[in-house]
Amino acid sequence: MTDIANQTEANVLPNAHTSATPPDLQVVNMAKHFGSLIALDNVSLHLKPGTFHALLGENGAGKSTLVKCIMGFYRADHGDVLINQQARTIDSPRDAHQYGIGMVYQHFTSVPAMTVAENLVLSRFESPNLIKWKEELEALNAFMADAPFKVPVEALVGQLAAGEKQKLEILKQLYLQSRILILDEPTSVLTPGEADEVLGLIREQVTDGKLSVLLISHKFREVTSFCDEITVLRKGKYAGTGAVKDLSVAQMAEMMMGEKREPQPVEKTPRTEAVPILQVEHLQANKDNGVPALHGLNLTVNKGEIVGIAGISGNGQRELVEVLAGQRPATGGQILVNGTPYTATRKEINQHCVFVLPEEPLKNACVAHMSVADNLALRTFDRPPQAKSFMLSFKAIRAAAANLIGTFKIKTPSPETPVGNLSGGNVQRTVLARELSSNHINLLIAANPCFGLDFAMVDYIHCQILNARNQGVAVLLVSEDLDELLKLSDRLLVISGGHFTYESEIETADFSAIGHAMCHSVH
Amino acid sequence: MAAETLGWWGVPLGILAGTLRGSAPFLFVSLGECLTEKSGKINLGLEGTLLMGAMSAYGISYLSSTQWGISPAIAPWLGVLVAGLAGMVLGFIHAWLSQQPKVNDIAVGIAMIIFGSGLAFYLGKPFIQPQAPRLPTIDLGNLISSSPAIQSALKISPLFILGVLLAPLMSWFFKSTRPGLFIRAVGDSPDAALAMGVSINKVRMLCIIAGSFLAGIGGAYLSLVFPGSWSERISSGQGLMAVALVIFARWNPIQCLWASLFFGGAQSIGPALQAVGIEQGYYIFNAAPYILTLLIMVITCSPKKTLSGAPGALGTISG
Structure with a gap:
């Protein structure tokens, strides 16, 4: 046994980049925690040589943590990485590279102002101090001739299209002779056409036995078209593995999201007649990069109703909430509140009593360096009693803040502490306190309001939202947590690719249809 | 006098002479600033360093030469070396300060202009009167002409x-050496540089110190070659203009050379015209470099687009 082990040892190192088949990669019982958060709980994974393996899971399921442990960015609490059945310690990406493992990140890691050639040469861990460009270019051209896709060597990276940049990131790993590619949602910046092209060409390399690929994704379409096997993580735990050909999309969705769940009954007062509060008509908006994110959405939220919007993140939820909150211009369509056009000016917000609980509250709803008291007063500081004509009453602001800090149990050293110094949960409480304390809420827009909070706080927020609903507030709840939506919503919509792909009253909502609609894209 | 014998030919000759004489400080400071900005930091303090x-x-x-008994042939070269070292000390202060969290490098740069010039004025008081040995020049004019006008115009400092020579060398350094590529990576995309395992702070520290060394040499040229004496008005803002010049040159060392020659030439328009007896508008012609600086800024700046060639991390506080 030792003989064989030693022999393998001798073979692995020098041949990691040149042997005929990619190495076999196994992760055994890996665990990792950050503070009290358990990010990975005894997860195992087996990437067989020459296979295309998908790592599936919802946001926060631990996929990125797992691959970062493999790559040596994080040190796992326990568990082993086995390469060709040998336990290996990987402390840095450089170590991972030694074993032939390379990773393509979600964001581009090439330098935009340099040429493709310069980026490739620079990416080599042992490039010489003096670069002989003539020889390097010859070698690069020879490499490009054999590469599955071509990128012009002399072009500036900044002038490449997103698809070409992503190809370059993958080429970089091939250039470094990585035999195991870890791709972290490589297609999130690509059009479906580009994504198919890139993945298809990688698939050919895998089929030829030149590469093994571990693909992090939550797009079922990519998984069913390109992958051999899947491993699913759910909330940091191993949720299952299997061959793609044996599984249906519905089964994969169930692995990702857990057992089929019944909505928990909650106290809801019956609704009276439908009075529309929020009406969204043919709403269109672009992403940051100018690509359309919302393709003409229609939506009505009635008085005393919670409308839930489900979907995998990145399908237009963020843009929708930002448009409604006035943070992003709509490129088409209109928003009506109480039947009148609404553009989220401060006057209209006050007049129609619209309140927003956005995601990332520190960024979207707070001024980080201003005090907790000031942040709590952002809605009211310019109105009596906190303002008398154009003078602010700091006494009134402080008194109101002290009151809210007590009621909402915000843990802060003092009302004067900058809100950016508080923990994430307490920032969330600060925003909740500001948005939910008003007596006259007409419309409440909430995006992932319970993200990263403990159970008691989650229950508290759910209660507050339900209370608001029972008092006649129209609530739009955008969430990635399906349990939350099934529990709270009166009506459920699913957003996918900027379209609503499913709509149902909560009593008749069909779990597998929701799963399908989430992955369904309309072209 | 020279211009009298040459007539109107004195104007282009005067401008040529002025270009060869006056562009070196621009050149050294702009190459230093180019190196600094390539790493993603701005050093406005080079005026003080100069x-x-x-x-x-x-x-x-x-x-x-007078007190330590060093030969007058070597003394000015020792001065050049010490000027570079003094620049490095100021550069180190700038690099250290500007890389503290939440510190803005523009603000530090302005503080360093005031600090550097104030320190120079304070320590330089005793040297305003005395004559120091100056750097030798290479008299190219003697080889091609016996006219004293041409001879005095074509005195070139080593x-x-x-x-x-440094300009193409730096261009080659940025293109064909691993450290050069790292500097560009740090300046353009710190995240990518981090992913390559490069220490951003170290690279920037070295670039700022090396850039300040060059600016210090540029200062030595001012006092030891042209105009060749020490006074408080000696730089007249050339350090700041050189910073603008780097933008004009699109962060390219070779273009820094051309831009420096251009600015040096512009600076000598006024004196050259004065030499042939045109006194009208003398002050306007003397202001030519400043007007050029403004014009360049107006033409090249737009709120809507970023300059091509600008290092991506330039002017970001955290980057």
């Missing part, structure tokens, strides 16, 4: 030649 370099070069040249 003055500090001028003062220390002159002071050392004077002191070493420092200037050094600067001219």
